[in-house]
Every structure is written in structure tokens, then in C-alpha cells.
Amino acid sequence: xxDDAQRLYGAVxxxxxxxxxxxxxxxxxxxxxxxxxxxxxxSTLGDVCRYFETAAARFGALTALGIGAxxxxxxxxxxxxxxxxxxxxxxxxxxxxxxGSVHRSLGLPVHLDTxxxxxxxxxxxxxxxxxxxxVAYVTVGTGIGVGVVHHxxxxxxxxxxxxxxxxxxxxxxxxxFAGTCPYHGDCLEGLASGPxxxxxxxxxxxxxxxxxxxxELQADYLGQLCACLVLSHSPQRILIGGGAMQRRLYAKVxxxxxxxxxxxxxxxxxxxxxxxxAPGLGASAGVKGALSLALGAMD
Amino acid sequence: xxDDAQRLYGAVxxxxxxxxxxxxxxxxxxxxxxxxxxxxxxSTLGDVCRYFETAAARFGALTALGIGAxxxxxxxxxxxxxxxxxxxxxxxxxxxxxxGSVHRSLGLPVHLDTxxxxxxxxxxxxxxxxxxxxVAYVTVGTGIGVGVVHHxxxxxxxxxxxxxxxxxxxxxxxxxFAGTCPYHGDCLEGLASGPxxxxxxxxxxxxxxxxxxxxELQADYLGQLCACLVLSHSPQRILIGGGAMQRRLYAKVxxxxxxxxxxxxxxxxxxxxxxxxAPGLGASAGVKGALSLALGAMD
Numbered sequence: 132x133x134d135d136a137q138r139l140y141g142a143v144x145x146x147x148x149x150x151x152x153x154x155x156x157x158x159x160x161x162x163x164x165x166x167x168x169x170x171x172x173x174s175t176l177g178d179v180c181r182y183f184e185t186a187a188a189r190f191g192a193l194t195a196l197g198i199g200a201x202x203x204x205x206x207x208x209x210x211x212x213x214x215x216x217x218x219x220x221x222x223x224x225x226x227x228x229x230x231g232s233v234h235r236s237l238g239l240p241v242h243l244d245t246x247x248x249x250x251x252x253x254x255x256x257x258x259x260x261x262x263x264x265x266v267a268y269v270t271v272g273t274g275i276g277v278g279v280v281h282h283x284x285x286x287x288x289x290x291x292x293x294x295x296x297x298x299x300x301x302x303x304x305x306x307x308f309a310g311t312c313p314y315h316g317d318c319l320e321g322l323a324s325g326p327x328x329x330x331x332x333x334x335x336x337x338x339x340x341x342x343x344x345x346x347e348l349q350a351d352y353l354g355q356l357c358a359c360l361v362l363s364h365s366p367q368r369i370l371i372g373g374g375a376m377q378r379r380l381y382a383k384v385x386x387x388x389x390x391x392x393x394x395x396x397x398x399x400x401x402x403x404x405x406x407x408x409a410p411g412l413g414a415s416a417g418v419k420g421a422l423s424l425a426l427g428a429m430d
Numbered sequence: 431x432x433d434d435a436q437r438l439y440g441a442v443x444x445x446x447x448x449x450x451x452x453x454x455x456x457x458x459x460x461x462x463x464x465x466x467x468x469x470x471x472x473s474t475l476g477d478v479c480r481y482f483e484t485a486a487a488r489f490g491a492l493t494a495l496g497i498g499a500x501x502x503x504x505x506x507x508x509x510x511x512x513x514x515x516x517x518x519x520x521x522x523x524x525x526x527x528x529x530g531s532v533h534r535s536l537g538l539p540v541h542l543d544t545x546x547x548x549x550x551x552x553x554x555x556x557x558x559x560x561x562x563x564x565v566a567y568v569t570v571g572t573g574i575g576v577g578v579v580h581h582x583x584x585x586x587x588x589x590x591x592x593x594x595x596x597x598x599x600x601x602x603x604x605x606x607f608a609g610t611c612p613y614h615g616d617c618l619e620g621l622a623s624g625p626x627x628x629x630x631x632x633x634x635x636x637x638x639x640x641x642x643x644x645x646e647l648q649a650d651y652l653g654q655l656c657a658c659l660v661l662s663h664s665p666q667r668i669l670i671g672g673g674a675m676q677r678r679l680y681a682k683v684x685x686x687x688x689x690x691x692x693x694x695x696x697x698x699x700x701x702x703x704x705x706x707x708a709p710g711l712g713a714s715a716g717v718k719g720a721l722s723l724a725l726g727a728m729d
Contacts, residue, residue: 203696218696265587279662281587286580288564288664290697297661298599298654298690314694355597362596363662365587391597395613397502397517398589 138194140425141183141239144246144417145200145229147221147273150175152182154190155422159257162190164418172227180236195240197424199249199417200229206244206287214243220313242424246270246417247278248285250410251370253420255280258411259370267366268410269294269356270373275320277356279364284428286364295320299355302348323352325375336375350380354387357407361388361396372410381407437493439724440482440538443545443716444499444528446520446572449474451481453489454721458556461489463717471526479535494539496723498548498716499528505543505586513542519612541723545569546577547584548719549709550669554579555722557710558669566665567709568593568655569672574619576655578663583727585663593662594619598654601647622651624674635674649679653686656706660687660695671709680706 136157144151146169153164163186167178187193203219205212214230234241244252251260251268260266260280268278275295279286286292296318310321311330321327328336332345339345357369371384385407392401400406410416435456443450445468452463462485466477486492502518504511513529533540543551550559550567559565559579567577574594578585585591595617609620610629620626627635631644638644656668670683684706691700699705709715 281580281585282583284581286663288580289660289666289699290664290695292664293661293695296694297658300597300599314692359596359658359662361588362592363658364585365589365591367588393613395595396589396592400588 139190139192140422141186141193141196141237142418142422142425143179143196143198143200143233144249144421145169145198146246146417147201150179151418152179152186153418153422154183154186154193155419157426159253159419159422161415161418161422171223172232176227176229176232176236180233183237183239193237193239195242195425195427196233196237197249197421197426198229198233198241198243199246199421199424200243202245203290203293204229204243204245206291207289214241242427244285244287244424245276245278245291246420247276248280248287248291249278249420249424250372250412250416251278251280251420252285253412253416253423254370254410255283256423256426257419258416259408260368261411263367265364265366267360267364267369268416269353269360269369269371271323271353271371271375272325272373275324275356275373277360279360279366281364294356294359295324297356297359299323299352302351304344305348319352319356323349323356323375328375336377346380346383350383351387353380353384355391357384357388358391361392361401365396367400368405369407370410371407372413372416376409378409381409438489438491439721440485440492440495440536441717441720441724442478442495442497442499442532443548443720444468444497445545445716446500449478450717451478451485452717452721453482453485453492454718456725458552458718458721460714460717460721470522471531475526475528475531475535479532482536482538492536492538494541494724494726495532495536496548496720496725497528497532497540497542498545498720498723499542501544502589502592503528503542503544505590506588513540541726543584543586543723544575544577544590545716545719546575547579547586547590548577548723549671549711549715550577550579550719551584552711552715552719552722553669553709554582555725556718557715558707559667560710562666564663564665566659566663566668567715568652568659568668568670570622570652570670570674571624571672574623574655574672576659578659578665580663593655593658594623596655596658598622598651601650603643604647618651618655622648622655622674627674635676645679645682649682650686652679652683654690656683656687657690660691660700664695666699667704668706669709670706671712671715675708677708680708 312321611620
């Protein structure tokens with residue numbers, strides 16, 4: 132037991148604008164952490180590998196590495212491009228062999244998943260999903276991402292969920308806005324992401340006046356997402372974070388979720404305070420999620 | 431191995447109008463099968479238990495029993511009403527202790543899940559999902575039910591998925607129909623179930639003329655369900671059956687799914703023939719799904 136508890140693992144939160152690399156243990160404690168700007172893949176992944184080489188010299192050999200990354204990712208073990216970032220619009224990063232390049236350089240087992248799946252796993256292990264078997268993690272920012280865990284394992288399937296792009300019904304007060312999603316126009320992300328808020332109000336949600344109708348729109352659209360999550364995944368808790376989520380929205384989103392469900396799903400938990408909540412790991416949800424990936428399967 | 435292969439299991443497909451009881455083995459072969467009309471819970475479950483007592487006398491002791499049932503069901507092991515049918519509108523069946531009453535009477539381990547989750551598991555083990563890790567099973571009939579399996583296990587979460595009630599966008603040619611769902615009016619089930627088809631056309635889909643606009647509506651609404659399944663669960667295959675599904679719809683539903691996804695999810699499999707297909711176990715999908723439950727977890 133002591134031996135396991137002392138093992139150290141590497142964690143990478145791979146984002147479109149920054150990478151966070153850290154070293155941590157099975158208890159979710161981070162012993163070191165650095166941030167670096169996302170450049171081209173070769174430079175960035177070179178920086179990542181150099182960080183972990185230095186870290187191993189300082190703290191001792193690492194057991195494994197977890198990467199929670201922006202996507203879409205190929206997570207099919209049998210695929211020739213397993214572990215790659217695939218069709219991302221991010222310049223230079225299309226078809227990047229994330230897992231393979233880090234594994235070859237460091238010689239460690241590397242466990243990859245989407246940033247949101249990783250965060251959902253981290254929340255289940257150490258955060259606001261502790262003790263639960265299923266949780267959904269939603270981030271509302273430049274895009275809208277959703278990660279889901281069932282029976283302690285992240286959902287992949289053919290690719291991985293992309294619930295930011297579900298089609299919600301238009302709020303009557305929002306009929307004329309075309310939406311900002313380059314693929315779908317007015318899908319959820321096109322109506323409720325950070326850029327969609329700015330496109331209509333010329334300011335971020337944080338700066339919106341309390342009486343601004345944008346609050347009602349956000350509550351309704353995110354409430355529809357939560358209703359769809361309950362109908363499609365029935366998670367035991369829904370955690371929502373990200374730069375375009377604000378504390379005063381949680382109760383409103385839950386009220387709109389209940390409005391859309393119309394008492395069809397008979398579970399008192401849906402009405403309980405905290406069914407829709409903020410991530411417990413705060414700004415560390417991403418990197419601790421990656422650490423959780425490094426530890427391997429739960430149970 | 432021979433010992434395991436010779437073991438026999440009980441299977442119950444518990445439906446609102448009929449119950450199918452069967453005895454089968456690990457290979458999915460049924461050695462006996464009976465159908466009975468659904469009456470009140472005491473009479474019906476009494477019939478079920480008598481059948482299995484007789485079957486055990488004929489074929490030898492059974493190892494375990496699986497029940498795939500109409501719902502909603504309480505599938506939380508820690509709940510005081512675990513194994514119950516909960517808030518069903520079916521007269522007399524509300525709060526019926528399905529698992530407990532059968533277990534107490536027969537003294538066998540009883541494994542319960544929703545009819546659609548059971549069918550999804552059966553398809554994965556012996557049918558059109560064979561060899562896959564994830565599959566969605568959709569039935570379109572009096573209602574619309576969806577079961578989902580990931581990593582070889584059915585999705586439950588807080589309750590279990592109820593994707594028949596997601597909110598789809600209205601087809602422009604269907605703007606005036608109120609929908610038939612008593613809870614939501616025009617959710618998917620309210621627009622695309624058997625009763626919704628009859629309410630608009632005064633006939634079943636089977637009897638609709640090839641040029642009837644109902645085909646286009648059904649294809650669009652079921653296509654939206656499939657798009658939502660891809661975005662929320664990313665299943666490796668979607669199987670659609672039920673009395674209100676027709677063979678000529680599969681290709682149209684897939685085309686509408688792709689229309690709604692607009693190339694956002696980059697996976698060739700979505701375009702492949704057979705991504706949306708009929709259940710491989712046909713009319714036995716339900717009872718073989720229940721048999722699959724009796725066998726316990728896969729892998």
C-alpha cells in the first residue's frame with residue numbers, strides 16, 4: 132500500500148491555448164505544475180517531454196502519464212490512428228500523434244482521453260462527483276464540451292460524445308440570431324457558447340447587467356442540455372464549469388431543466404440542491420482529470 | 431467449460447400487454463418459451479413463477495433469471511425500492527416489486543433491467559451488435575424506447591435513459607400537429623410513435639401509401655434521434671425495431687441523421703451501410719436480451 136501511495140504520475144491538460152503539465156500522486160495531490168503556451172505540435176510536445184524528463188530527475192521515475200486533450204481524438208485501440216488528434220480546425224494540429232510521440236519520447240504508458248472526459252473522471256475520483264458511479268461534466272467557454280462517466284468509465288463509443296452540438300429549441304426571445312457554430316449555425320454551442328453571447332450582447336456574460344435578457348436565454352439553453360443529459364445519460368450529477376458559466380445560473384438552469392422534463396422522470400434527486408453544481412476541483416479539474424487518467428481504471 | 435455451457439437460465443420479457451418466459455443457455459439458445467397475457471401483478475408474476483418451477487422440473491435447476499421489463503424501473507442497488515417498477519401509468523403495476531417477488535418465490539438470483547437495455551445487451555452478445563463494445567437499441571411502437579450499452583454494460587445512471595422523450599425540431603410540414611405525449615406533447619415520442627402516426631394519418635405506417643408525407647416526417651424525426659444518439663453516446667451501431675418501424679425507413683433515417691450532423695463528427699462508420707440497422711435477433715430480441723441479463727456481466 133505504502134509503495135502504491137508513493138508512486139508519482141504525470142498529467143497533461145492539453146488545451147488549444149495552453150498546456151498544463153503536472154506531477155501528482157494517487158491521492159490527487161500535485162507536487163509540481165507548469166503552464167506553457169500551445170505552439171505547434173513539435174515544439175509543444177517537445178516542451179512537454181522535457182518537463183517530464185526534468186521532473187523525473189527531481190521527483191523520481193513516473194509510473195504513467197495521462198493526457199486530457201482538446202479533440203476530436205481517435206480513442207479506438209484497434210485504429211491505426213489511435214491516440215491522434217484527428218480533424219481539429221486548430222492550425223497545425225490536425226492528425227497529431229499525441230499518445231505515440233509522448234510515449235516514444237518518455238517510454239511511459241500514456242492514457243489519453245478528451246479534456247471533458249478526463250475532468251469528469253477527476254471529479255468522480257476527487258471532486259464533486261466523489262462516491263458516485265455516473266457524472267456529466269460540462270464546460271461552457273469558447274465551445275461547449277460534455278464528458279460523461281458511467282460505472283466509473285468515460286463514454287467513448289465510436290468516437291466520443293459531442294453534446295455541445297445538440298439541437299435545442301429556440302427561445303422565443305432569440306428567434307433572429309443565426310448562431311455562431313460553423314457547422315450547425317444554431318446548435319447549442321452556436322447559441323450558448325462564449326462567442327455566441329458576445330455576438331449578441333457585445334460583452335461577456337460576466338459583464339452582463341442583471342436584467343439583461345441573455346441570462347434567461349443561457350438558463351434555457353443550458354437547461355435544455357441538462358434535460359437532454361437526463362434523458363440520454365441519466366447522470367447522478369451534472370457539473371458545469373468554464374469561462375462562460377456564472378454562479379447565479381445554476382439554480383436557473385436547474386429550473387429550466389425541470390420545465391423541459393415536465394415531471395416525466397420521477398427522481399427526487401433532479402430537484403435537489405446540487406444536482407447541477409460547479410466542479411469541485413475548480414481550475415484544477417482539467418489537470419487533475421489528466422492525473423486520474425494516468426492512474427488507470429477505477430474499482 | 432462443458433459444465434458452464436450446459437447451465438440453464440431463465441428469461442422474462444415483461445411487457446405491458448404480454449410476458450414472454452423462456453429457458454435458455456449461455457449460447458443464446460432457447461430450449462423452451464411461452465407467452466402469457468399481462469394481467470395484474472400478483473396473477474402475472476404467479477404465472478411466471480409457476481412456469482419456471484415447472485421448467486426446472488423438466489429441464490433441471492436454473493442458475494439465474496433475467497428480466498427485461500417495461501418501466502420506469504428502480505435500478506439503484508442502494509435504494510429501498512431497488513428492483514421495483516416505479517411510476518408507470520399502467521393500472522395496478524405502480525410500485526411493483528418485480529425482482530423481490532420473483533426472487534423470493536424461486537430462490538434464484540434475479541437480474542433486472544429495462545426491456546430496451548436488455549435488448550441492447552442481447553444484440554451485443556448474439557445479434558447485430560456482436561463484437562462491438564457499444565450499441566444503441568431503439569424500439570418504435572406504442573412508445574419510443576432507447577437502450578444503450580457501453581463497454582459491454584447497460585447505461586443506468588440515476589434512473590435509466592428515456593431518449594424517447596427528447597425534444598426534436600419540428601419538420602416544416604408538421605407544424606400544426608400537437609403531438610400525443612401526455613407529458614410533453616411534441617417530444618419525439620409525441621411526434622413519431624405509433625399513436626402519433628395514427629393520430630395524423632388515421633392508419634399505421636405499414637398501411638401508409640409510398641407517397642404519404644408521413645414517411646418523410648418519420649425519417650426526419652428518427653434521424654434527429656440518431657443524430658442526438660451520435661452526439662450524446664457515439665454508439666458503434668444503432669439498431670431500430672418495433673411495430674412502427676419499416677424496412678424502407680433505415681436508409682432515409684441515416685440520410686437525415688447525416689443531414690443534422692452536417693459532417694461535424696468525422697467517422698466514416700456513420701456513412702457505412704448498416705450503421706443504422708434492424709435488430710439481428712428479430713422478434714426474439716426482448717427475450718434473448720433478458721437471457722443475456724441472466725448470464726451477468728460480459729467480459
